[in-house]
Amino acid sequence: MNNKQDLEKKWQERWKSNLSFNASKKPDKKKPKYYVLEMFPYPSGNIHMGHVRNYTLGDVVARYKKANGYNVLHPMGWDSFGLPAENAAKENNIHPSEWTNKNVNTMKEQLKSMGLSYDWSREVSTCDPQYYKFEQKMFIDFFQKGLAYKKESWVNWDPVEKTVLANEQVIDGKGWRSNAVVEKKLLNQWFLKMTHYAEDLLETIESLTNWPDRVKLMQNNWIGKSLGANISFKIIEKDEKIEVFTTRPDTLFGASFIALAPSHPISLNLSKNNSTIKNFIDECNKNSTSEAIIEKNEKKGIYTNLNVVHPFDEGIKIPVYIANFVLMEYGTGAIFGCPAHDQRDLEFAINYKLPVLPVVKPKNYIKSDYKITDTAFTDDGVIINSSFLNGLNVTDAKKRAIEELERMNSGKSSTTWRLRDWGISRQRYWGCPIPIIKCNYCGDIPVPTEELPVELPYDINLDSPGNPLDAHPNWKFVKCPKCNKSAERETDTFDTFFESSWYFIRFTDPDIDIPFSKSIANYWMPVDQYIGGVEHAVLHLLYSRFFTRALKDCGYLSISEPFKGLMTQGMVCHQTFKSGDGKWVFPHEVEKKNNKFYHTVNGNEVFSGRVEKMSKSKRNVVDPLSIVNKYGSDTARIFMVSDSPPERDMEWSNAGVEGSYKFLNRILRIVNETQKPKKLINLDLVDNKNTVIKKIHQSIKDVTDGIESFRFNVCIAKLYELTNMISKLDSKTDFETSLKFYGLEILAQLISPFAPHHAEEIWSLMGHKILICDTDWPKFDKRFLSVEQISIGVQINGKLRGNISYNKNAEKEEIQELALSLSSVKNRLGGEKPKKVIIVPERIVNIVV
RNA sequence: GCGAGCGUGGCGGAAUCGGUAGACGCACUGGACUUAAAAUCCAGAGAAAGGUAACUUUCGUGGGAGUUCAAGUCUCCCCGCUCGCACCA
Numbered sequence A: 001m002n003n004k005q006d007l008e009k010k011w012q013e014r015w016k017s018n019l020s021f022n023a024s025k026k027p028d029k030k031k032p033k034y035y036v037l038e039m040f041p042y043p044s045g046n047i048h049m050g051h052v053r054n055y056t057l058g059d060v061v062a063r064y065k066k067a068n069g070y071n072v073l074h075p076m077g078w079d080s081f082g083l084p085a086e087n088a089a090k091e092n093n094i095h096p097s098e099w100t101n102k103n104v105n106t107m108k109e110q111l112k113s114m115g116l117s118y119d120w121s122r123e124v125s126t127c128d129p130q131y132y133k134f135e136q137k138m139f140i141d142f143f144q145k146g147l148a149y150k151k152e153s154w155v156n157w158d159p160v161e162k163t164v165l166a167n168e169q170v171i172d173g174k175g176w177r178s179n180a181v182v183e184k185k186l187l188n189q190w191f192l193k194m195t196h197y198a199e200d201l202l203e204t205i206e207s208l209t210n211w212p213d214r215v216k217l218m219q220n221n222w223i224g225k226s227l228g229a230n231i232s233f234k235i236i237e238k239d240e241k242i243e244v245f246t247t248r249p250d251t252l253f254g255a256s257f258i259a260l261a262p263s264h265p266i267s268l269n270l271s272k273n274n275s276t277i278k279n280f281i282d283e284c285n286k287n288s289t290s291e292a293i294i295e296k297n298e299k300k301g302i303y304t305n306l307n308v309v310h311p312f313d314e315g316i317k318i319p320v321y322i323a324n325f326v327l328m329e330y331g332t333g334a335i336f337g338c339p340a341h342d343q344r345d346l347e348f349a350i351n352y353k354l355p356v357l358p359v360v361k362p363k364n365y366i367k368s369d370y371k372i373t374d375t376a377f378t379d380d381g382v383i384i385n386s387s388f389l390n391g392l393n394v395t396d397a398k399k400r401a402i403e404e405l406e407r408m409n410s411g412k413s414s415t416t417w418r419l420r421d422w423g424i425s426r427q428r429y430w431g432c433p434i435p436i437i438k439c440n441y442c443g444d445i446p447v448p449t450e451e452l453p454v455e456l457p458y459d460i461n462l463d464s465p466g467n468p469l470d471a472h473p474n475w476k477f478v479k480c481p482k483c484n485k486s487a488e489r490e491t492d493t494f495d496t497f498f499e500s501s502w503y504f505i506r507f508t509d510p511d512i513d514i515p516f517s518k519s520i521a522n523y524w525m526p527v528d529q530y531i532g533g534v535e536h537a538v539l540h541l542l543y544s545r546f547f548t549r550a551l552k553d554c555g556y557l558s559i560s561e562p563f564k565g566l567m568t569q570g571m572v573c574h575q576t577f578k579s580g581d582g583k584w585v586f587p588h589e590v591e592k593k594n595n596k597f598y599h600t601v602n603g604n605e606v607f608s609g610r611v612e613k614m615s616k617s618k619r620n621v622v623d624p625l626s627i628v629n630k631y632g633s634d635t636a637r638i639f640m641v642s643d644s645p646p647e648r649d650m651e652w653s654n655a656g657v658e659g660s661y662k663f664l665n666r667i668l669r670i671v672n673e674t675q676k677p678k679k680l681i682n683l684d685l686v687d688n689k690n691t692v693i694k695k696i697h698q699s700i701k702d703v704t705d706g707i708e709s710f711r712f713n714v715c716i717a718k719l720y721e722l723t724n725m726i727s728k729l730d731s732k733t734d735f736e737t738s739l740k741f742y743g744l745e746i747l748a749q750l751i752s753p754f755a756p757h758h759a760e761e762i763w764s765l766m767g768h769k770i771l772i773c774d775t776d777w778p779k780f781d782k783r784f785l786s787v788e789q790i791s792i793g794v795q796i797n798g799k800l801r802g803n804i805s806y807n808k809n810a811e812k813e814e815i816q817e818l819a820l821s822l823s824s825v826k827n828r829l830g831g832e833k834p835k836k837v838i839i840v841p842e843r844i845v846n847i848v849v
Numbered sequence B: 001g002c003g004a005g006c007g008u009g010g011c012g013g014a015a016u017c018g019g020u021a022g023a024c025g026c027a028c029u030g031g032a033c034u035u036a037a038a039a040u041c042c043a044g045a046g047a048a049a050g051g052u053a054a055c056u057u058u059c060g061u062g063g064g065a066g067u068u069c070a071a072g073u074c075u076c077c078c079c080g081c082u083c084g085c086a087c088c089a
Helices: A003-017 A049-067 A083-092 A096-112 A129-144 A194-207 A213-223 A249-254 A265-271 A275-285 A291-296 A343-351 A394-408 A518-524 A539-553 A624-631 A633-642 A654-673 A691-708 A712-727 A734-751 A756-765 A812-820 A823-829
Strands: A033-038 A071-073 A148-158 A163-165 A183-192 A225-234 A241-246 A257-260 A301-310 A313-323 A334-337 A411-417 A436-439 A443-446 A477-479 A486-489 A529-533 A566-569 A572-579 A590-593 A596-599 A605-613 A789-796 A799-807 A836-840 A844-848
Touching: A003 A624, A003 A633, A003 A756, A033 A049, A033 A518, A049 A071, A049 A529, A049 A566, A049 A572, A049 A624, A049 A633, A049 A691, A083 A096, A129 A148, A129 A443, A129 A539, A194 A213, A194 A225, A194 A539, A213 A539, A225 A249, A225 A301, A225 A394, A241 A257, A241 A334, A249 A394, A257 A301, A257 A343, A265 A275, A265 A301, A275 A301, A275 A313, A334 A343, A394 A411, A596 A605, A624 A633, A624 A654, A633 A654, A633 A712, A633 A756, A654 A712, A654 A734, A654 A756, A691 A712, A691 A734, A712 A734, A734 A756, A789 A823, A799 A812, A799 A823, A812 A823, A812 A836, A812 A844
Parallel strands: A033 A071, A033 A529, A257 A313, A529 A566, A789 A844
Antiparallel strands: A148 A163, A148 A183, A225 A241, A225 A411, A257 A334, A301 A313, A436 A443, A436 A486, A477 A486, A572 A605, A590 A596, A789 A799, A836 A844
């Protein structure tokens, strides 16, 4: 224990006994509501710096909004289902639930030591049957509404462990534990019909004005609405057609091949009596299911011996290939390749020596010998080599081509989405059981509501291969609720994104025995400010947006957008260190001497590497607890926000932490050294030319604006400035003393969202009885913000040559005269008259010569 | 590969609208206090060249081009790094 910990504990206990941060149970009619939420953590064992940053950001907002008179909801919980618990179980022989609950308890204590303003009475943990039973009901509602369905889909299959692998468990095409070559396997799985809301999910993005543009763009591109055409190509060798989707019907005359997905029905059909094709498809199926890996692979294909006829010219014959880069999930699972105007197609054509005929020419290209060599031309231009499309631009040619296809009955305009339905089946133990009973006679029957929750069995063997629930001796064997014959439970569990798609609504009413009450959810929702990592920019946020819509359509609540405001924070990075033999070294084992680094234990020299995201594998982690123990959590919080803007990556540095620590101590010292005034200040009697009062009120404005716009680092800089000024103030007269005291009061309030414990401490040192967290946010008085004398730069030809100062009421002529009378300007003009003088009042004077 | 973002002194960063680049902090240097150190306080500082000095000049926001009276900010190209790519959360 040190005095920082005592200080912080004292105030944490006060907040706790005062219920300072408990949100009202019922809607508060007198105050506007504000819901602040940080992405809840996966209980991996200990909090890390990423959490500290995330939760500090949220806490600043929550405390600031409370001070501004809002009824604030600021809850915390645990995203406690997931793969790591199963891995830990296998490695350490501990049950996933024990491991998880132990971690939850540890991390909760750690979070509590940070003094975050959570309403802990609302805590939820998603692995609790009292939580997941509600989502089982939701799933059944989705199922009955046609929003959940079953279909076959590919998974990564480890043939040795007989288990499905997550993409991250596949390393270089091999299983991470077994090292066996991973295969793709088709499994019958549950899906949620996210595509049902594709149009709405896309269109509503625009209305999310408090979301970062980049996240909106990413979601836009992810949903990926493409307007184009479906075209059918007649196969010459048999009486069959290939349906192709394209966004570029204008380039149809440049088509030099057709490419089918390896799992396209025609491909599969051909493979039945052609071993070369079968081998090729098998080869493709050894590939990962990861789109990134598929696209990075070399473009490969195999000729099918089939050819199609060009729809616009029966004389043109186009070969049909099966290609590893065509996805069955997108469009029709078949494309036509136009190498001249698509880079992937071009690479493929070069590999297989297929013709490359340009059909779009850049507008400014006059000569007639336009050729494509190694770069496809994808911009707008003039159509060439294309019969009736010649001379048109790309947009018009698209239209014209579709008209013609429709007239000939061999194609039509069509819309395709990149967005796919959400596959939610996982062949794992530590997840929420899917509440379905598979009956040979009745099909898939939902578990009756009164039998929910379907709880996970505790006695489970995670060491045997295969799906643990499927392998359990009796768990899956039940009677069909409909016909009462023997049936089996669904043994898959939900994707853990399922839990995190509605936890934010559960927080609004976490004790009720329905998922949440509609009226209370309607009161608190949407989340006004959601804060978390950018890595969730697409999936989690899109799933939640979908889920809220589905819940709305099932009558659960009345809103469809869950998150009104979004802030995506950057990563916490740290310098890496390696020993001479190339092993990673923990930063706390490194000391610096004469600009070289040495290992504190063995004394050997170590070498500093790049600054990278903190990760256990690179050992460049700093344990938040060690920081809290040594400096207190306020220091950690101040440092978290002081250096980098929240959305950008930040670098953890010891020197920075020391700086924050000194800053807080300095404020404490100033308060201790400042005597209490005989009389408090009366602002009405203070002259608006007084620079001290001006600085104080400017600080209120700057810090307020900074918090509102998430520029917390600027807030801290402004607080430093205010502190620097206050520390230099005299207190010889009563007026000076009361002014300094007033400045300190404002400083305490302005710093309270960032360093809440110290703010309380100095507030009480100054003699206040109520908690600072219960005070109103200070307001600035415009009277003290006015600037009389304006100082601006004077440029000649855009280069700064001096500056002038004038009264804010000065006319343009006066400003010009002042600028031209500067000796530095006169010297440069040498008596000549300037060509032009640009005067932007309160900004700049630029003299053009 | 595709989509998105970022790049400013020795370092983290500031510059809200295209208008005095480098606020604030760290590290550094000098001074005060101290037997000494730590802590604290005061002062200095983008780089280069010139000057005893006050100062002067030139360069400068990853690189290159462009728009503009004026570009860290807008446009195009290039380089580097980061995130996401549907079973990690």
